[in-house]
Amino acid sequence: MTVMSLSKALNEGMRKAMEDDPKVLIMGEDVGKLGGVFRVTDGLQKDFGEDRVIDTPLAESGIIGTAIGLALRGYRPVCEIQFDGFVFPAADQIITQLAKMPMRSLGAIKLPVVVRIPCGGGIGAVEHHSESPEAYFTHTAGLRVVACSNPADAYSMIQQAIRSDDPVIFFEPKRRYWEKADVDTADTGWWTPMDKGLVVRPGTDVTLLTHGPMVKTCLEAAQAAEEEGRSLEVVDLRSLNPLDQPLVMESVRKTGRAVVVHEAPVNQGLGAELAARITEQCFYHLESPVLRVGGFSTPYPPSKLEEHYLPDLDRVLDAVDRAFAY
Amino acid sequence: MTIDASRGAEAPPELVQLLTPEGERVQHPDYDIDLTPEEVRSLYRDLVLVRRVDLEAVALQRQGELGIWASLLGQEAAQIGSGRALTDSDMAFPTYREHGVAWCRDVDPIKLLGLFRGVNNGGWDPKEHNFHLYTIVIGSQTLHAVGYAMGIQRDDAAAATIVYFGDGATSQGDVNESFIWASVFNAPIVFFCQNNQWAISEPLERQTRIPLYRRASGFGFPGVRVDGNDVFACLAVTRQALKNAREGQGPTLIEAFTYRMGAHTTTDDPTRYRVASELEAWKLKDPIERVKAYLFKNELADQTFLDGVEAEADQLGADLRRRCLALPDPEPLAIFDHVYAEPHALIDEERAQFAAYLEGFER
Numbered sequence A: 001m002t003v004m005s006l007s008k009a010l011n012e013g014m015r016k017a018m019e020d021d022p023k024v025l026i027m028g029e030d031v032g033k034l035g036g037v038f039r040v041t042d043g044l045q046k047d048f049g050e051d052r053v054i055d056t057p058l059a060e061s062g063i064i065g066t067a068i069g070l071a072l073r074g075y076r077p078v079c080e081i082q083f084d085g086f087v088f089p090a091a092d093q094i095i096t097q098l099a100k101m102p103m104r105s106l107g108a109i110k111l112p113v114v115v116r117i118p119c120g121g122g123i124g125a126v127e128h129h130s131e132s133p134e135a136y137f138t139h140t141a142g143l144r145v146v147a148c149s150n151p152a153d154a155y156s157m158i159q160q161a162i163r164s165d166d167p168v169i170f171f172e173p174k175r176r177y178w179e180k181a182d183v184d185t186a187d188t189g190w191w192t193p194m195d196k197g198l199v200v201r202p203g204t205d206v207t208l209l210t211h212g213p214m215v216k217t218c219l220e221a222a223q224a225a226e227e228e229g230r231s232l233e234v235v236d237l238r239s240l241n242p243l244d245q246p247l248v249m250e251s252v253r254k255t256g257r258a259v260v261v262h263e264a265p266v267n268q269g270l271g272a273e274l275a276a277r278i279t280e281q282c283f284y285h286l287e288s289p290v291l292r293v294g295g296f297s298t299p300y301p302p303s304k305l306e307e308h309y310l311p312d313l314d315r316v317l318d319a320v321d322r323a324f325a326y
Numbered sequence B: 001m002t003i004d005a006s007r008g009a010e011a012p013p014e015l016v017q018l019l020t021p022e023g024e025r026v027q028h029p030d031y032d033i034d035l036t037p038e039e040v041r042s043l044y045r046d047l048v049l050v051r052r053v054d055l056e057a058v059a060l061q062r063q064g065e066l067g068i069w070a071s072l073l074g075q076e077a078a079q080i081g082s083g084r085a086l087t088d089s090d091m092a093f094p095t096y097r098e099h100g101v102a103w104c105r106d107v108d109p110i111k112l113l114g115l116f117r118g119v120n121n122g123g124w125d126p127k128e129h130n131f132h133l134y135t136i137v138i139g140s141q142t143l144h145a146v147g148y149a150m151g152i153q154r155d156d157a158a159a160a161t162i163v164y165f166g167d168g169a170t171s172q173g174d175v176n177e178s179f180i181w182a183s184v185f186n187a188p189i190v191f192f193c194q195n196n197q198w199a200i201s202e203p204l205e206r207q208t209r210i211p212l213y214r215r216a217s218g219f220g221f222p223g224v225r226v227d228g229n230d231v232f233a234c235l236a237v238t239r240q241a242l243k244n245a246r247e248g249q250g251p252t253l254i255e256a257f258t259y260r261m262g263a264h265t266t267t268d269d270p271t272r273y274r275v276a277s278e279l280e281a282w283k284l285k286d287p288i289e290r291v292k293a294y295l296f297k298n299e300l301a302d303q304t305f306l307d308g309v310e311a312e313a314d315q316l317g318a319d320l321r322r323r324c325l326a327l328p329d330p331e332p333l334a335i336f337d338h339v340y341a342e343p344h345a346l347i348d349e350e351r352a353q354f355a356a357y358l359e360g361f362e363r
């Protein structure tokens, strides 16, 4: 067991993947000498060389497009998009090519490309540095979409993503990069499959369904609720596409109430998909409608307002209250 | 992996310079400029004042008053030279670092701080100053600028557009597409690339194997490299390029060869990726010192003048600080403002819900 930050866990996970498989490459803006603006790739270029850890020209479409080409040639590129808001120049390559080429080839082509995206707000940044664009990608068939929330998952999930023969969009909660926890790097027995969620806190009254940066917020809300005599179960979805439906439904059937929490706008977001599926599959178990807590239907605001935009403990507990009020 | 480094490097790059780092006036066959003593003093004042605005902003960030700041240190001449070449009716599209150009467009420096303090996403009306909002997504604004120039062309207006971007930005698809559009439509635009040698931690070699200005010829318009630390040369070259654009001769790419003296932004640590000797070498080419030397050598200014500018800078800095601290935080419900130009039912609903939610805390 080693105590490490989420960013260090990702770093260690990538290091392990690179040691295990010489075809694994790291590419992106400033990932080499600088080690990335969040230092997630720190030291990898020094240890694996410039051929395997590539500082690319400043062009996201180029990063993903050439990663596809490298994958066609048998490499396993792990691409870093510097911030969530800068993935969009690459949207064409991701949506029209990365997601669809394998099917177009009738399975002859596999594209084991990982696209790492630091996501979410709460760090006082300027425009385009605090977004939660997961729904654009969960809506695109052909992509696996995952989100890690803690160091241990970061360590195991990044390695699973790299080993996956499918393209994986890998969300990293940037404001949790510096949170520390124990990670067991000696053994893989504890790894949960990347496409499975986890109950991170058991409870009986309400299920909080969440992912990435909001997991911690939901755990804090559950703690606070317990002091008021309410038992909240927190499910870390981890995989956003596919959703771990059996896990979600089992939890909601038990508690009878579900609140989805994410930073992305509520409107047309991941929560809508969860609410619809829960309604379809757990209708007779529900004590209240599925409620959603998330960002407003506005662009991410200037940082002085982000505390109002981001779901916090109060907003989560307010939704829990409403769920009980039915 | 070996690559032939000489590939694409025909003649050594030429640099337009009118004022040496030592403050000597030199001649150039294609570009010249005739400045009155008053004009030179005025350029000097601009350079000093924008540097002070920048230093004050860096200090404000250090003290937690700004979230982040992108310093223009070292790029004052490129920005003041090109900015002062613009006429009122010309339109400028900046990145996030063009505080000096903003100054030339009469944007009150306090308005630049809004974005970096996090109270808004850009606090001025672009139409009022013919100075567009800062654009953070690298390269996007180059296409907007070309489109704007195409509008000028259709209006038969006596104006041109200038767009600013960095050396890193030249790799973006948008920037290359903007070159194509400008060329095909012969748009009245000046592409002003401040090559400050770095894109965060990546040196120029990560973006190009040929001098950037030479890219222009492949797109079908002229390119010129100018000493970006020489305010006279930047002014002369930009003035000529804008004139050509207004007269229907189409685009020009200007590569202002300069250096980012500071960190990429206040969150960056350049000691991780570049050597101190590089910085020392560029210090000798300081854009302000050479104008000062020129003024002295030619007896165009005395110590009283310099002191006066210094005092003005002190005043400006203190004033900026005071007004920054006084900037009000936006109201929570401002989140819902200006998302749409016309009424939008969902926004109205969410605004009302959130207002009720906030009231719940007051009760």
Ligand SMILES: Cc1ncc(C[n+]2csc(CCOP(=O)(O)OP(=O)(O)O)c2C)c(N)n1
Pocket (backbone or CB within 6 Å): A029, A058, A060, A082, A086, A089, B097, B136, B137, B138, B165, B166, B167, B168, B169, B170, B196, B198, B199, B200, B260, B264
């Ligand atoms: C599309 C996009 N990708 C990445 C970034 C992050 N980023 C901000 S500035 C920068 C480097 C820009 O370098 P350059 O164009 O040379 O301009 P400079 O900062 O040197 O003025 C990068 C990669 C961004 N803002 N937009």
Ligand SMILES: [Mg+2]
Pocket (backbone or CB within 6 Å): B166, B167, B168, B194, B195, B196, B197, B198, B199, B200
């Ligand atoms: Mg640069």
